[in-house]
Amino acid sequence: MSSKQHILNALKSAAMAPHAMPTIDVAPRIDDLVGQFEANLITVAGTLHREGGLVNLQATVDEHIAQGMQVISMVEGISGNREVSATAHELSDIDYAVIPGDCGVAENGAIWVNTKNLGHRVTPFICENLLLVIEAKSIVANMHQATSLMTLAPGEFGTFIAGPSKTADIEQALVVGAHGACSLNVYLT
Amino acid sequence: MSTSKSNVHAHKAEIFCKDESRVDWHSKALWTLREKRDRAAGSIPEWEQLRQIGSEMKLHTLTHLTEYLEEFEQNCIKNNIKVHWAKDGAEHNRIVHEILAKHHVKKVVKSKSMLTEECHMNPYLEERGIEVIDTDLGERIIQLAEMPPSHIVVPAIHMKKEEVGDLFHEKLGTNAGASDPLYLTRAARQHLREKFLSADAAMTGVNMAIADKGAVVVCTNEGNADMGANLPKLQLHSMGIDKIVPNLESAAVILRTLARNATGQPVTTYSSFYRGPQDGGEMHVIIVDNGRTDMLKDKILAEALKCIRCGGCLNTCPVYRRSGGHSYNYTIPGPIGIAVGAQHDDTNSIAWACTLCGSCSYVCPTKVPLDKIIHHHRRLKAEAGKLPYGKSNYMPLVGKFMASETALNCSMGIARMALKILPGSLLKPFSGAWGKYRELPVAPNSSFEAWFKKNRG
Secondary structure (H helix, E strand, C coil): CCHHHHHHHHHCCCCCCCCCCCCCCCCCCCCCHHHHHHHHHHHCCCEEECCCHHHHHHHHHHHHHHCCCCEEECCCCCCCCECCCCCHHHHHHCCEEEEECCEEECCCCEEEEECCCCCCCCHHHHCCEEEEEECHHHEECCHHHHHHHCCCCCCCEEEEECCCCEECCCCCCCEECCCCCCEEEEEEC | CCCCHHHCHHHHHHHHCCCHHHHHHHHHHHHHHHHHHHHHHHCCCCHHHHHHHHHHHHHHHHCCHHHHHHHHHHHHHHCCEEEEEECCHHHHHHHHHHHHHHCCCCEEEECCCHHHHHCCHHHHHHHCCCEEEECCHHHHHHHHCCCCCCCCCCCCCCCCHHHHHHHHHHHHCCCCCCCCHHHHHHHHHHHHHHHHHHCCEEEECCCEEECCCCEEEEEECCCHHHHHHCCCCEEEEEEEHHHEECCHHHHHHHHHHHHHHHCCCCCCCEEEEECCCCCCCEEEEEEECCCHHHHHCCCCHHHHHHCCCCCHHHHHCHHHHHHCHHHCCCCCCHHHHHHHHHHHCCCCCHHHCCCCCCHHHHHCCCCCCHHHHHHHHHHHHHHCCCCCCCHHHHHHHHHHHHHCHHHHHHHHHHHHHHHHHCCHHHHHHHHHHHHHCCCCCCCCCCCHHHHHHHHCC
16 A cells, blocks of 8 residues: 555544635735835835836946946846856855845735746845835735735746845844845835 | 653753753743734734634644645646655655655755654764755754754754854854854855755755645745755655645635744745746655644544644743753654654653643644643543653542542641641652742631631522
């Protein structure tokens, strides 16, 4: 007997009576979604740029490039100075990555990023600093609503990103910048 | 594990409690997490509704596991994910090793997985020449210190920053005496980045497995799971059968409570959904039973499988906070560790590392009735004739004694009198272990029964 069959057989002796799936109907808080989003983004150590959109972002990117930084952009209309590399490992010296997000979540400051157009899945994690771009109108109230907007086709990888990477594993002291990006700036369009 | 006295919870706790200021520091660090959790939970009005939905969703899934496991496997296969089934820890380790050996893997980067701890996978792979590098900062610290985790979310919570500084000085070459958490974290980032870039394979645990998508969800704050899984071309994910959720909507409910209950964050930094391998890569999911179907056969123990491993019950537990995570004789400490581990505890003591105060059950985001389960474990131990030494001798006598009104009233009268007229030093030995850290009570003037007859009767 295969181990799968062994496990499924053992499940036949489970003791609990079948329980119905509950209805998931949670009232969203829909007042000032951008304000809620910004407050929570700050809580998770990110920064929101409400005004200026892509023009503002390109100006920032140009400054970074002028300072000799390595910038890769996957956002249409924003140009960096690096292209998608042949291997994921070659991205290890990227200082800034500019990446589009599908939607923002007001209740926790998270942004859904699907990696299908990034060339390498590791891009939002391996970069030293992350710049995410989302449309203001894509911000939804909560995670329940986000599940209907997030894209995740068969074979894909996507992630909710809420702020820069962080840890508090040494005496509970919060340190921003663990293994992923050390900062997160979000630009609204 | 051995049955010697040295592994008994009370004995290990006594060792931990020798340094009182350290115990206070430990307790306070955990209580801070509990307070952050309270603020996060209190900030969303639907918190109790989410707990109820979380509980019922998990109950629903656990009572339809066969269907969901099969649906999950079929969808994984469609997404080019290879699925393996393991009855126990030994089979899990064998499967992992086979996959790694086939790919000539020498170095694996691993993010946090309590399941691989439960299966004792690291030593198994290391014995076979495969280096396993734990990449969560807390896990890396305890791996370098050659210790087991003392908490499921913050594994190195028992260590002071000076101790981490000394360890990193010795192992990673940081400056002697340096203990600044920012400096040490940056050093670990640099050290582990090199490991991520040179690893041959990555392993992660699984927070949720989504049946109707054939996807696994992995949550971290540090980004270590995603740095690992997205660099080498081979990724492995180990999950217990209890990690299944029906769909994205169910996963969203858990994502709303998991981090809030663990650390008070609104959500973990990264909640990553893997629905297939990267281009040219290979993705494996290993589904493990290892005693879970046995627990499902007991409807009280079964509810422990609703757990989402947030660690909230550890942070609130008065016994855990004051006895430390290494006192439990099981990989997972605290209330949930007792609930899922007491059946494996050959010291038969951890089921008593609990005051039955119920605080854990009240903070649990999926309403696992932890105190009820722990109480049930005591019953199971008694029924199996495995009560800890002493309890099996005197408890039946205590039971008989307390069931007799005359015997109880008579002796309580004597006890009240003795407490009034005899010196404490003479009486203390009679209170046994109870009196070790407690003062004897002040005797009331009469029994409650007499008081009630006089005043309310």
